[in-house]
Amino acid sequence: MHVTRGFTGRPRVPDAGLPPGQYDAGDDWPVLSAEVTPDLAPTDWTFRVDGLVEEPRTWNWTQAHELPASAYEGDIHCVTSWSKFGVRFGGVSLDAFLDVVRPHASATHVVAYSHTGYTTNLPLSDVTGGRAWIAWEYDGRPLPAEHGGPARLLVPHLYFWKSAKWIAGLRLLDHDEPGFWEQNGYHARGNPWEEQRYSGD
Amino acid sequence: MTDTFAPTTRFAVPGRIAVSNRAAAVWQTATLTEIRRETPHASTFRFAVPGWSGHLAGQHLMLRLRAEDGYVAQRHYSIASHPDDTGHVELTLDHVEGGEVSGWFHTVAAPGDTVEVRGPLSGFFAWPGDRPALLLGAGSGVVPLMSMLRQHRARRLSVPLRLVVSARGPEELIYAREYGAETTTVFTRTAPQGVPVGRMAAAHVAPLLAEQPPGGWEAYVCGSNGFAEHASRLLVEAGQPVDRIRIERFG
Known part of the structure; x- marks a missing residue:
């Protein structure tokens, strides 16, 4: 890689929390959805888990809130290069939903889909073990619609396009099935620490 | 269960083209x-x-x-x-x-x-030049839309293309000399004498949907998040189907 003449860049702030190629967006939280923000009230929101499970199930807003509350405090990383530190989301761990539906041993991947029809694919192991949430609060307040409210998927250890906004459901599969951005050239897994931005990275 | 998965909800905006992953890498x-x-x-x-x-x-x-x-x-x-x-x-x-x-x-x-x-x-926001294109941009959000307009001209395409571009004022309008009859300019802060000042509105968008070509428009919206939210709402209110609106937001 060659040096760019006269380029110094912003002051170096060593930060072990910043994955390669990312910068700290500070207080900004850019909105990057590719579709029209849906007009979705909490009373119209539902979340379904089906596919390779013992007992497919749909939760409405009230039923989902009866599951044990769980929070995420930490960092998020967008493929467009910004990272945001110390965010606080509230919701329910995805494990709580999966415990109810009981995944088959053959399930290896999920497709998460939105009320808009947006899709994204993830290995099942990336959304279990306390690493994924259905989130409806940000910083103690209802999640704004443009950020995926009333509820979004939250998988903070992967690039944020995996954290589907306006989450409508998960389907468990025995194979990987590319989602919306993954069909448009983006990486199947999207691990920011390995800089898996595009297919082929 | 190994059949292809399709969500039961309405699909937002399917991808348009196959992307060369080798070139991208x-x-x-x-x-x-x-x-x-x-x-x-x-x-x-x-x-x-x-x-x-x-x-x-x-x-x-x-x-x-x-x-x-x-x-x-x-x-x-x-x-x-x-x-x-x-x-x-x-x-x-x-x-x-x-x-x-x-x-x-x-x-x-x-x-x-x-x-x-x-x-x-990314193939999502690409326009191959095949379908009628309705383009809404603000500020430097006009950049990818100008690529479409330039292609339309260079190839003398007959498929309809319309551009509505918003800028703070005439001196902030990028590519000001390149627009033709296909383009409507909207100035939000300052404008030449006799030209109204204001935000992009239904009056700019609704007539384009009223006169839409057979098969309808593919709509492309690019700009800040605030503009994208506003412009996409104008399109939906004017009757453009949500699954035929592609949005690229700064960030």
Whole structure:
């Protein structure tokens, strides 16, 4: 890689929390959805888990809130290069939903889909073990619609396009099935620490 | 269960084209050949990229700069030039306050300098030139839309294309000399005498949907998040189906 003449860049702030190629967006939280923000009230929101499970199930807003509350405090990383530190989301761990539906041993991947029809694919192991949430609060307040409210998927250890906004459901599969951005050239897994931005990275 | 999965909900916006992943994975040297000022805050940077595989109007690339100590800054930028400009790409960049990459371009860069690019990237916002296109942009959000307009002209396409572009004022309007009868300009802060000042409104969008071509428009919206939310709502209210609106937001 060659040096760019006269380029110094912003002051170096060593930060072990910043994955390669990312910068700290500070207080900004850019909105990057590719579709029209849906007009979705909490009373119209539902979340379904089906596919390779013992007992497919749909939760409405009230039923989902009866599951044990769980929070995420930490960092998020967008493929467009910004990272945001110390965010606080509230919701329910995805494990709580999966415990109810009981995944088959053959399930290896999920497709998460939105009320808009947006899709994204993830290995099942990336959304279990306390690493994924259905989130409806940000910083103690209802999640704004443009950020995926009333509820979004939250998988903070992967690039944020995996954290589907306006989450409508998960389907468990025995194979990987590319989602919306993954069909448009983006990486199947999207691990920011390995800089898996595009297919082929 | 191994059948292809399709969500039970309405699919938002299916991808349009197959993307060359090999081209996207390779960093190439781009040599700056020309800088053209567009507005007091935006300039166009023309690069020679001999190995460029070509792109579709609306696609973007990733660009990186490297400091002597190895520090790297990379950004995504929409491509402004049209696809037939073989071996070249043009980017139009705002001078972002405090922006380390745009700051370098606007204060240091000179013809002969080299940077690195990879792409083209992402097929979602691409327009292959096949369907009627209704384009809504604000500020530098007009950049990928201009690639579409330039392609439309260069190839003398007969498929309808309309552009509604919003700027703070005439002096902030990027590509001001290039617009023709297909374009409606909207000025939000200052305007020449006799030209109204105000936000893009139903009055700009609704007539275009009333006179839509057979099969309807593919709508492309690009700009800040605030503009994208506003413009996409105008489209929906005027009757444009949500699954035929593609949105690219700054960030």
